[in-house]
Amino acid sequence: MPHDVPTAQQLVESVREWLERDVLAGTSGRLQFHTRVAITVLSMVERELELGPEQAERHLERLQMLGFGSDEELSRAIREGDDRTDSSVEVQEAVRAAVWQSVRDKLAVANPKYLDADPG
Amino acid sequence: MANEELAASLSAVLGGAAIADLARLSGGASRETWQFSANERMLILQRQRGGDIRDMGNEFAVLRAARAGGVPVPEVIAASTDKSDLGAAYMILSHFEGETIARKILRDDQFAEARTHLAQDFAVALARLHSIDPAAAPGLLPTDQVVQYREALDALKYSHPTFELVFRWLEQNRPPVGPLCIVHGDFRLGNIMVGPDGLRAVLDWELAHIGDPMEDLGWLCVKAWRFGVRKPVAGLGGYDEFFEAYSRAANVAVDADVVRWWEVLGTLKWGIMCIIQTQSHLGRITRSHELAAIGRRVCENEHDLFLALEGKW
Structure with a gap:
């Protein structure tokens, strides 16, 4: 890594903490709402920097288990009723389980509380 | 300006x-x-x-x-x-005095009494809307919501395996077409002005169109519009009492499975709308971090779709 400390994650964290500590209290109405949105966005980026690389590997593994190289290929197969997604109830269930796991990974970055409330 | x-x-x-x-x-x-x-x-x-x-x-x-x-x-x-x-x-x-913020309507003490009958108020308002002769708004067109959102997703050129799975389910389980009417198209908390006495005004008619009346009922039950409250109808009440209130006011039977189909379509629609909203930021039409963030809410809808269809694939 050619960069000095702090890491990208720590840099984003520092701005998020400043928004929470100093900016939020001095704002109201629309500006406060948009400050809260900014804090939410930065928290999301922090989680993606932490979890993203491993999630990307697992995502590709799941696709390959089903015989695909990308979400685009998988989407097209589902749409066309391809044998790789539709040949039996077991295959349909395997596809559903793999896609749902990817959705859970996305939620772990975007909004972990949502996943906690109803893990399914 | x-x-x-x-x-x-x-x-x-x-x-x-x-x-x-x-x-x-x-x-x-x-x-x-x-x-x-x-x-x-x-x-x-x-x-x-x-x-x-x-x-x-x-x-x-x-x-x-x-x-x-x-x-x-x-x-x-x-x-x-x-x-x-x-x-x-x-x-x-x-101008109406009242509250539109869903979280306040669902939680503040001043709306406690209103919450006991808001779902019924909504049923009556929808029944009245659905009884209006569609000729009163001749510019409104009938839209096939599945086709419309299929095209909307295709135009975005993003791959969404979850949405593909749901489109297949919707096509395989599509209910028969009944009589068409004016539907609001976005009837939910957030678009409704509420006072301590109950429903005051239905707002935000920008998505109104000609369609199946059950579309409005299903949309109102979409999980995103419960705002974290575990009651299926707008976070306010149960399905049965709501369907009964609508049936009484509209003098038509409500088939819960048909509403469910519209609820699943509604959840899919909200997911696609999230992408469209984020697209107006990405396409530099309206630069806004709020719009940008909405793009990352798509997975909430995907998760809800899996929950909704569990055991139904």
């Missing part, structure tokens, strides 16, 4: 009325909402934003029809699709 210039233009379209207290309210992504007084009467201005290509003329026609049909809605004071008046298509509407 600067505030002074907007105030002068408002005065011009309102017959020279004295405009005061012009203030922009926190509002939706597709339009700006302003509050102001004209000759000391409080009014609301809605002005279309750059990224929205809908015809606002349909919206004020349906507002007038709904009001005539006994649906509680704002009165249209002035409206035009001529951009030369206020720089964009606009509607000037009567």
Whole structure:
């Protein structure tokens, strides 16, 4: 890594903490709402920097288990009723389980509380 | 347009009325909402934003029809699709006192009594809307929502395996088409003005169209519109009592499986709408981190779709 400390994650964290500590209290109405949105966005980026690389590997593994190289290929197969997604109830269930796991990974970055409330 | 210039233009379209207290309210992504007084009467201005290509003329026609049909809605004071008046298509509407923020309506003590009957209020308002002759708003068109959102997703050119799975389920389980009517298209907390006494006004008619009345019922039950409360109808009540109230008011039977189909479609629609909203930021139509963040809510809808269809694939 050619960069000095702090890491990208720590840099984003520092701005998020400043928004929470100093900016939020001095704002109201629309500006406060948009400050809260900014804090939410930065928290999301922090989680993606932490979890993203491993999630990307697992995502590709799941696709390959089903015989695909990308979400685009998988989407097209589902749409066309391809044998790789539709040949039996077991295959349909395997596809559903793999896609749902990817959705859970996305939620772990975007909004972990949502996943906690109803893990399914 | 600067505030002074907007105030002068408002005065011009309102017959020279004295405009005061012009203030922009926190509002939706597709339009700006302003509050102001004209000759000391409080009014609301809605002005279309750059990224929205809908015809606002349909919206004020349906507002007038709904009001005539006994649906509680704002009165249209002035409206035009001529951009030369206020720089964009606009509607000037009567002002209602009340609350639209869903989390407050669902949690604040002052709405405790209203919460005991709001779901029934909604059922009655929807029944009245659905009984209006669609000819009252001739610009509204029947839309096949599955086709419309299929095309919307394809136009975005993003791959979504979850949405593909749901489109297949929807096509395989599509209910028969019943009599069509005017549907609101976005009937949910957030678009409804509520007071301590209950429903005061149904707002935000920009998605109104001709369709199956069950579409509005299903949309109201979409999980996103429960705002974290574990009650299926808008976070306010149960399915059975809501369907009974609607059946009584509309004098038609409600098939819960049909509403469920619309609820699943509604969840899919909200997911695609999240992408469309984030796209207006990415496409540099309206730069906004709020719109950008909405793109990352898509996975909430995907998760809800899996929950909704569990055991039904």
